[in-house]
Structure formats: structure tokens, C-alpha cells
Amino acid sequence: MFKDYNMNQIVLPLDLEVKLQKNDIAFHVHHLVESIPLEVFESLFRTEGCPAYHPRMMLKIILCAYSQSVFSGRKIEALLKDSIRMMWLAQGYEPSYRTINRFRVHSEVKDLIRQCFVQFRCQLVEENLIDQEAVFIDGKKIEASANKFTFVWKKSIEKYHQSLIAKSNQLYDELLENEIIPEMERENVEQLSLKELVELVEKVDDVVSEYDKQIEATSVVPERRALRSARKYPKQVRKQLIDFVQRKQKYQQDFEIFGTRNSYSKTDPDATFMRMKDDYMKNGQLKAGYNVQIATEGQYTLAYSLFSNPTDTKTLIPFLDEIEQHYFELPEHIVADAGYGSEQNFSDILSNRKREALITYNMYLKEQKKNYKQNPFNSDNWEYDEDTDTYICPNQKRHPFQYHSTRKDPTGFEREFKIYEREDCSGCPFRSSCTKAKEGNNRKLMVNEKWEQQKEYVRAKLSEEKTSAIYRKRKIDVEPVFGFLKANLRFTRFSVRGKSKVENEMGLALMAVNLRKFAAQQLK
Numbered sequence: 001m002f003k004d005y006n007m008n009q010i011v012l013p014l015d016l017e018v019k020l021q022k023n024d025i026a027f028h029v030h031h032l033v034e035s036i037p038l039e040v041f042e043s044l045f046r047t048e049g050c051p052a053y054h055p056r057m058m059l060k061i062i063l064c065a066y067s068q069s070v071f072s073g074r075k076i077e078a079l080l081k082d083s084i085r086m087m088w089l090a091q092g093y094e095p096s097y098r099t100i101n102r103f104r105v106h107s108e109v110k111d112l113i114r115q116c117f118v119q120f121r122c123q124l125v126e127e128n129l130i131d132q133e134a135v136f137i138d139g140k141k142i143e144a145s146a147n148k149f150t151f152v153w154k155k156s157i158e159k160y161h162q163s164l165i166a167k168s169n170q171l172y173d174e175l176l177e178n179e180i181i182p183e184m185e186r187e188n189v190e191q192l193s194l195k196e197l198v199e200l201v202e203k204v205d206d207v208v209s210e211y212d213k214q215i216e217a218t219s220v221v222p223e224r225r226a227l228r229s230a231r232k233y234p235k236q237v238r239k240q241l242i243d244f245v246q247r248k249q250k251y252q253q254d255f256e257i258f259g260t261r262n263s264y265s266k267t268d269p270d271a272t273f274m275r276m277k278d279d280y281m282k283n284g285q286l287k288a289g290y291n292v293q294i295a296t297e298g299q300y301t302l303a304y305s306l307f308s309n310p311t312d313t314k315t316l317i318p319f320l321d322e323i324e325q326h327y328f329e330l331p332e333h334i335v336a337d338a339g340y341g342s343e344q345n346f347s348d349i350l351s352n353r354k355r356e357a358l359i360t361y362n363m364y365l366k367e368q369k370k371n372y373k374q375n376p377f378n379s380d381n382w383e384y385d386e387d388t389d390t391y392i393c394p395n396q397k398r399h400p401f402q403y404h405s406t407r408k409d410p411t412g413f414e415r416e417f418k419i420y421e422r423e424d425c426s427g428c429p430f431r432s433s434c435t436k437a438k439e440g441n442n443r444k445l446m447v448n449e450k451w452e453q454q455k456e457y458v459r460a461k462l463s464e465e466k467t468s469a470i471y472r473k474r475k476i477d478v479e480p481v482f483g484f485l486k487a488n489l490r491f492t493r494f495s496v497r498g499k500s501k502v503e504n505e506m507g508l509a510l511m512a513v514n515l516r517k518f519a520a521q522q523l524k
Helices: 025-034 038-044 055-067 073-082 084-090 097-104 109-126 154-177 194-217 221-258 313-327 343-352 449-463 465-472 479-488 499-522
Strands: 134-143 151-153 263-265 272-275 286-297 300-307 333-336 356-359 383-385 390-392 398-408 414-421 444-447
Touching: 025 055, 025 084, 025 109, 025 499, 038 055, 038 109, 055 073, 055 084, 055 097, 055 109, 055 499, 073 084, 073 097, 097 499, 109 300, 109 313, 109 499, 134 313, 134 479, 151 154, 154 194, 154 221, 194 221, 221 263, 263 272, 286 313, 286 479, 286 499, 300 313, 300 499, 313 343, 333 465, 343 356, 343 449, 356 449, 356 465, 414 449, 449 465, 479 499
Parallel strands: 134 333, 333 356
Antiparallel strands: 134 286, 151 263, 272 286, 286 300, 383 390, 390 398, 398 414, 414 444
16 A cells, blocks of 8 residues: 555645754754844845845855855756755745856845854854854965966066066167167156156157158158168067067056965966965965965854965954954954964054964974973073073073164064174084084074063963863864865865955855854754
């Protein structure tokens, strides 16, 4: 005996909500988007043309699709016809893939995505899923949707630009020497500007035009032949100058795109070539990508941002600024790994933000090792005489303070050093083991007192029971989020180009990870 099955009988459509399970992720998506204040959607409201789909509905279907590892606009459109949860969220509407793609890369949608994170954090606080005592920060480089071999390097452009400057200056001197053009008033003696190169083209063009008029005016063959011979060099110079102008324009555009970066991709100029950890080529190949920074607690992403520079050290301060401006007030403890440990970052967190920085530095683990502590030639292990401000080396010789030194980083941050140096190290029996300085030079000690105080602060904080327990959570809090993104969501590469569009896609993917984890926790 079988259950009744008849394809010829009419079945009336029921409310699709009844078909969904009690803890379906569609309900979590619905409640999250509905919690966003109405005024946030006003920027997307328009009074002209055909009425648009409601942004709440569009955001819901895209978030739900991303939570199912569907990132293609066409596949999202197909889900609206197949998936019950998608049909319920869309309430019967079926926007095309073009509409979906246009919406998710819209510049105004970035504020909606930020509000999703703000409202989601409020929900976590209400349900006591996070305690708000610390925020864990980490970064990951994710590959851009760009051709792997269309790269432009800053050093190459600088080299070609210098060659162009030398050639244009040489050509200008030749034109003056041959008395083809009069001397120009130059803004910079070292190089011709783009405007000056254009003026040169115009002046040489006038010379060529004058020769053309003279050739047309005479019918004497020897004179015409002589004029054409004299016109040959200015015509060649004009062609060369036009090439210089085009190259100058290109190089200036390249430098504008570079900014502070060292490379960019032709297919996605906002992407920078970085060395990825998951290198499928297995040869350390550089690939175009973005540096994604996230702030988490309880394995939930509470804030995110994208940067074009590959190093994490320079991203911490602007990321913290963005968190305070758009997401939430920073908690008492800011936790990150050694990649963020720098004097500038510690100064910003401790002095400007008045927070505790639970961030190690590059040498932290090495300093804990026995061979480091027992190395007599390590300046950190030398005896220091505070009264005379001198260090005593293994040969029991004094290295007195000599002078102050200031170094400025590329970012403009200044570091103060005290330089200690012995008068003569030439006769020291330990010289070969103590220093690599050339014969005749003495070993110098560069001591940054502020940095040493900050390192001592970190060592003290990580030796306390409470703060060390918070720091130990870092590996099990922030790092699994990137694992979920890659393994569970299968999000390993961006599908859009341009930083603003990539930021939207990254926010949708991270919120999809949050919703999946939140839905799974509700089952426990």
C-alpha cells in the first residue's frame, strides 16, 4: 500500500513559511534585515521611473543565497524559482540577475551592510553571546578577480619615467642648440612637465607648418628639395615629442593609481599583488588581492574593512578608526598577533584610545627561549649602569651614551633612539662574536626607550592571569572565522572588481558566516 500520489489533482498553494523548518536560516536573515531602521533605506528611495524592488527584500535574498554558498547572480536568480526559503523571502518576486548584481555593488548598499553588523552585534549582546570585554583582530589576503599576469610594478614605472626625463631633456637641449625653438621658462630645471612637453609639440608643429608653407610657395625644384630636407628633422622630433607626451600621461596615471602601493593589476587597479598563503601554484607566486581585516568576538565578525597594502602593521590604526566611526565603541582590550606589534600602534592604543593592547611583537617568542636569554653578546643581556648611562659589554668595557637619533617611517611616524658606542673595539678578543661591523668601526647600540617600555608593558600584561587568558582566546576566536569562510562557505576569491564593490561582497560573505553560525548555535 502506498500513500496517495496523483499529479492530475490540483493542489492549492499554501503559505511558504509553513514549509520552512522552525530554525531555518531564512528566519534569521529576515529578522536581521527587518531590525535595520527604516531611515537607513531612504538613500535608496527614488520617485522617478518604475518602482524598484524593496531594498529589504533584495538584501534578504542576497544574504540568504550567500549563506548557501551561492555567489553568482544567475544562480541566485535560479534559486528564486527553486528554493522555498528564497521564494518566501522574496514573497513571489523574481528579480533578474542584472538587478541582483546592480544592487549588491551599489555604493549605498555599503551602509546597509554596516547596519547589518551593528544590528547583529546588538542581537548578540541581548542574548549574552558576547561579553564585550575584548575585540580580536586579524587579517587575511583574499585573491581578487583579476588576471594573474597583468601586473604593473612601481619600480619599473619609476625606471622608465627617469629614462623619459633624460631623453626629453636631451631632446630639448638639441632643439635649442639647432635653434629650432626659443628657450622656454621652465617650472622645474630637472625635468619637463606634461604642459611644457605639449607646448614643445605645438612649437615644433609651427616650425613644420612654416616649412610646409614655404614648400607650397616655391616651384623651384632645388629649393623644394632643400626645404624638405630641412623639414625632415623637425617632423621626426614632433613624432618623438608626441610619444613623450603620451608616455608622460601614462606614467602620471600610473603614479596616481599606485598611491603608497608598489604594484597594481591592470584588470583591477585597486588590487595589489601580494604573497598568498594558499598558493596553488606552489612556487610563492604573487597574486592580485586585498588585505581583509576583521574584528571578532565569540567567533562572530563584528566589523570588517579592506586594505590594499599587504602588511597588517599599517592597517590597525585606520581599521580601529573605522570601527569607532561606523560600528561600535572599542572595548577595554584590543587583541592581535605579532604582525600588528609596532611602536606607532602601541602609542595609538595606549595614549590616544586609552585601551589595553594585548599585542605581541616580532621578538616576543624568541625572547622567551633559553639560548636568547643566555647569549652574552645580546645587548638585551648586557649590564646597564643607570648612574653613568652606560652599557657594559662581555669584555667588561663601557659603552657610554653618545648622541640622540631620530628616524622617520614612510608613514611619517618618528622614533627616537639613543646611540651608545665604545671608543675602540679593535683589540677586543670577542669582536668576531660580538659584532659584524667592519674593522675600524665600533659596535653601536641603538636603544629606543619608548619601545622598550612598551615591550615591558606587553610582557607584564601577558604574565597576568586575566589578560593572558584573554590573549590565549585569540587563536580560537578570530582565526576560525577565516576557516569558516573558506571551508564552509567556500568563499576563496572575489567575483567583482573595484574596492567599493569588493567591500560589499566581503561584508555579505562575512555576515553569511555569522548567520550560519548563529543558526547552528540555536539548535544546541
